[in-house]
Amino acid sequence: MVSLFTSLLIIAWTILGIQLIYLISLTVAFSRKRLPTQQDTRPPVSVIVCAHDEEENIRQLVPLLLRQDYPNFEVIIVEDRSNDGTYDYLLEATKENSKLKMVRVRHLPEHINGKKFALTLGIKAATNDWVLLTDADCRPTSDLWIQSMASNFQQGKEIVIGYSPYSKEDSYLNSFIRFESLVTAIQFIGWALLGKPYMGVGRNLAYRKDLFLTNKGFNKHLPVTGGDDDLFVNEHATKLNTVVSIGKDSLIPSEPKKTWKAFFYQKLRHLSVGKRYKFSDKILLGIFSLSWVLSWVVVLPLIFILPDYGSFLWAGFFCAK
16 A cells, blocks of 8 residues: 555656656757748738727837838727827827828727727738737837748748747836746747647737638637637647747837736636637646646645655756746
8 A cells, every 4th residue: 555655755756747748848849940931022011009098108119110120011000999199199190101000999899809809900901911919018129020020921821929028127026927927938939839839929929811811800709808819829820830939039028017916817817718728728738737836835845844855856846947
């Protein structure tokens, strides 16, 4: 009969083993050499941003987008029933630059999520096949953001997944948000590199307009709050049609939540959307998340409870983290 002591060790090493398998898999994904993109032409791009009461952010973001170093692009701002000066600013700004266009949402149909409806109007208004999405509170790190993302617009590809970190601030909340966001990004980018794309973030995501329209956009989850990015990618991304864009120029940082309450509700929304992922993806993420939590609440205490094996458990715990 297996003793409690032995059972605890088996459980601990099983948890650490699962974590190490994930770690090795993701390490292999990021260490693989990626061939430079062979691209003879630069396809035209439509950058789309939805804005609801985002005047201050739009005033900062629009000039950064318009001065992007890319030969053929347009910027479409979807003014979504704003109560501030967003519309007035865009009305004047569109007169000054032909690359900037505004689409207005005057009324929201019943039982449809506002962000998805606004995005749908923006995508339909795009004149180009490739649409590149970001949010009003994002800021490209360089004038080569569009170029960096567009360098992956290859024949046969329909989705390009980018990374959008959160801006750094001096607070414990900000440090935790940036850490949590990085862990999430390592997973979805790493698995996409391994040919298992399961999500993307709408702050830095591109796909073909035709892919969106042919599959009726967000039709399957219109009432859902959120999911305009990860659910769309989860539904349509494959090993063959999806590519990842990583590199300094492709980054576009975003503003994080300022309070624990706001962050908590954001995570609840993300978790509720995750329930709609494909079953295989839920298993993949569920095993990782469960083993991650158990490594802290089970393995870490055992290091002190079982001092004779503490050094071995410490080594496994350290490697898994």
